[in-house]
Amino acid sequence: MKKIIPIGPYHPLQEEPEFFKLYVEEEKVVDIEIEIGYNHRGIEQISTLKHYDQIPFVVERICGICSTSHPFAYVNAVEDLAGIDVPVRAKYIRSIIGELERLHSHFLWLGLAGHFIGYNTIWMWSWKHRENVCDILEVISGNRQHYAMFKVGGVRRDIPNDLVPQIEKMCDGLLSVIDMFRGAIMDDPVIHARLKGVGVLTKEDAIKYCVVGPTARASGIDIDVRRDDPYAAYGEVEFNVPVLYNGDVFDKAVVRILEMYESIKIIKQCLEKLKKEPEGNIETKIDFIPPGEGIGRHEAPRGEVFHYIRSDGSNRPIRHKIRAPSYMNIASNKVAAVGQTIADAAITLAAVDPCYCCTERATVVDLKTNQEILCWDDLVKLSQQKTEKIRKLYE
């Protein structure tokens, strides 16, 4: 008998209102329906009401976790349109902020994934250490979130050279933390048993659903805008793009952990080069934006962000189109979650990191006969019980 489990749209620990309908037969998920739109705020329209210098603040507010990715892609688009060259120092600062954001975003995801499978220690640890990244961002920009660092033609704030050793030291402190998480996840037989083979997204499906970012890289697709189409300082630093081939939740977690090492590597190289540049030269003056169109891309923590700007020569864009990575990644749940048990649904849905957090309310409703209630807490409990069961096997 087919039953429906609605997940959402309102859940206590969740960050965005989204609505998933799981169709289940017994324990097995047979279909999934995704309804979005609870978060529609009309940013593309608001953006056409603002002038070019105000838009970074608007697009920053698309997403709090990727609050540098959208301004990053936007300034790339406008600079592409107007053919603006950015000072070298500004390029390094941009890359540093972009990578710091990736670090904090991956910490956040790790914590939530840990919570889903009943490893609340990982949750608390990673959120505790995420604060260190927020501290670095606060030292640089004055804000923990919404750094407001980007402007067309450069950055708004400089990183003074005497601040660099302090930031380097803070980054070194993070390395040992990431080592700890790598140990906690990659060396734990229970997590291996719990996450391997769960929520598999094959390479064919990944291509079919156009997934991007870590979700694609865990399925064996070797894409990364930073390397394939270098912008800012990414062409001048060395880093690897970790790619894994199984496409399951475990690989998605490992890809993110490996990426954190690369991020630190990029930040340290940028800081090293930043020291050699003269202070203060952080922006190019722009007199006017010519008519035309431009595109900008950035590899956000979740994948490629794409911005398109069309200008008619006035001080406002006449069209601003935004494509965010989660939009593609969420759709891939359609194949990843189907065929799994309900206990695995929570972690599978969360594995693409759709800014979609924990503990929602969910209800199992029997459509034909009487009603049966299974709340989201039970769903998470089911998931945690499964881990517990596996853990006992290993003892």
Added chain:
Amino acid sequence: MGLIKKSLLKSLWVFHLPLSPCNNCDIEILDALTPRYDLERFGIQLVGSIRHADVLLVTGVPNYKNYTKLKYLYEQAPKPCFVVAIGTCACGRGVFKDSFNSPCDVDKIVPVSAYVPGCPPKPEAIIDGIVKLIKSLKT
């Protein structure tokens, strides 16, 4: 002071209701509950159901798809239930005032007891807002 009010002074249970936020206020709420700030040591706890909650933490701007749900959820909450608007969007819609998809302010839909402005407010500011709410209950 009534018995209900007196019992509210200790360990407020909060329910988190994102309307259409950018996630930041929501992260900061979670930050306030995790080890660095650790609101849970005061008994302030995030609960899974609105029916267990004393305080509704509203973030983000209402839009046409969810503003009726805010009212619906508020009606389900046991009274007295206090609404705290977290962030500039919930306090007065901020930059989204011009949007075609934001019908009205949060306080036009449900009564708001405390406003925590900021984009996003720091965890300290959220804690301060809750403390002020508790203080106002005492008087």
